[in-house]
Amino acid sequence: MEIQAMELSQTVSKPSHVHAQRRRLVQRVGISILFLSLLVAIFFLFLIVIFIAIRGAGVINWEFLTAMPRKSMTEGGIFPAILGTFYLALGAVICALPIGILSAIYLNEYAGDSLVLRIIKMGINNLAGVPSIVFGLFGLAIFVKFFGFGVSILSGSLTLAIMILPVIISTTVEALKSIPDSFREAGYGVGATKWQIIKGIILPAALPGILTGTILGIGRAAGETAPILFTAATFFSRRLPHSVMDEVLALPYHIYALMTEGTHPAQQVPIAYGTALVLLILVLGLDLIAIVIRTRARRRKLW
Numbered sequence: 001m002e003i004q005a006m007e008l009s010q011t012v013s014k015p016s017h018v019h020a021q022r023r024r025l026v027q028r029v030g031i032s033i034l035f036l037s038l039l040v041a042i043f044f045l046f047l048i049v050i051f052i053a054i055r056g057a058g059v060i061n062w063e064f065l066t067a068m069p070r071k072s073m074t075e076g077g078i079f080p081a082i083l084g085t086f087y088l089a090l091g092a093v094i095c096a097l098p099i100g101i102l103s104a105i106y107l108n109e110y111a112g113d114s115l116v117l118r119i120i121k122m123g124i125n126n127l128a129g130v131p132s133i134v135f136g137l138f139g140l141a142i143f144v145k146f147f148g149f150g151v152s153i154l155s156g157s158l159t160l161a162i163m164i165l166p167v168i169i170s171t172t173v174e175a176l177k178s179i180p181d182s183f184r185e186a187g188y189g190v191g192a193t194k195w196q197i198i199k200g201i202i203l204p205a206a207l208p209g210i211l212t213g214t215i216l217g218i219g220r221a222a223g224e225t226a227p228i229l230f231t232a233a234t235f236f237s238r239r240l241p242h243s244v245m246d247e248v249l250a251l252p253y254h255i256y257a258l259m260t261e262g263t264h265p266a267q268q269v270p271i272a273y274g275t276a277l278v279l280l281i282l283v284l285g286l287d288l289i290a291i292v293i294r295t296r297a298r299r300r301k302l303w
Contacts, residue, residue, distance in 0.1 A: 052280055056273035064274060069249075073236060073258060074267035078275050080240055084153075084248030085222050085282075087241065088232060091157025092164055092221045097214060099161075100168030107169070108176040109198055128166040133226040135163040140230035154244040156232025163227055164217035171213025175206035212290045219286040223279060225252035235261060251279040 067077030111117045139159030149155040179202050187197035203210075233253035241248050258272035 049280065049284075052273060052277050056270070056275070056277035059270045059274035060277065065278070068238070069236065072264065073271065074264045078249075078251070078254060078271070078278065080237060081249040081251045081254040081275065082278070083240060084233075084250040085252075085279075087153050087248060088156050088160060088228060088250060089218050089222045091153060091244070092160035093214060093218055095158060095161035096165045096168055096217065100165050101172055101210065104169050104172035104176060105198060105203075108173050109194070109202070124166050124169050128170065131226075132163060132224050133229075135159055136227040136230045138162070139227060144231055150245065151230075151232060151234070151247045152245045153232055153241060153248055156228045156248075156250075157244075159227045159231045160221040160224065163224065164221050167217045167220065168213050171216070172206070172210050175209025175213070176202060178209065179205050208293050208296070212294050215286050215290040215293070219283045219290075222286070223252060223283045225256050228253055229256075251275055251282070255279070 064077045065082070066079050068079060070076035107117070107121065136159065139155055139162070143149045143155040143158050144151060149158075183201050183205060184197055187201050192200070228250055232248055233250050234247040235257050237247070237249055255272050255275050258268045258275070
């Protein structure tokens, strides 16, 4: 009887052992594929950075960053384009951030789980994947033509705000969801109202995630060409903007203009690569800041 029991146990354990080995093999293959994908992505990222750096580093100096363009943009610097990019990104964040945070608070804290709200959430997620040229055409039709703002900083900022709004809403909702319900229950336990709990407990705890989404939105707004192509950017200007109703130079459009509409390619192409390097450093720097904020927030949660 004991021998039969041992044989039976070995027969039962054999398939389970084989199944465990197969699962480990599948797991190793999956991890290897993920690691290979990461290496490919990093390789192409470094390839792009090195290519732009080799072509553009030679023209970057203090005058290039602080001077006005001269002689049909064949000499001088890109200071108006840097300033214009800053104005557009700042205006977009000022318009989108309050709306995005308030919308996320309503969706996560107040709204129920109805069919209409599920459709709204799906629409917000889909808006994040809409091509940027569509936002540019929308901004041209609504802000430039319908409201009469013309080609200006205001039109460009409002268009970029609509473009980055889904990113801010989605990241803020995820940041609010990551806060444990025990925080809310503790607030209710001391007699606080729902808004007092959100304002005094939930939002401060979710602030790192909200800042991360905001910085990523700024990076996208600073690097987009199509939305400002019809709403804010100009090919060349001899002066800096004086109001939100003025058109501006911007780094992404400056690159496009130099590479496609320039009449002196020998002088303008190196300037375009230098401008691309400045824009690349700006966007990667903003992404790095977002990564640092997220890492520090996770460490605080662990402690």
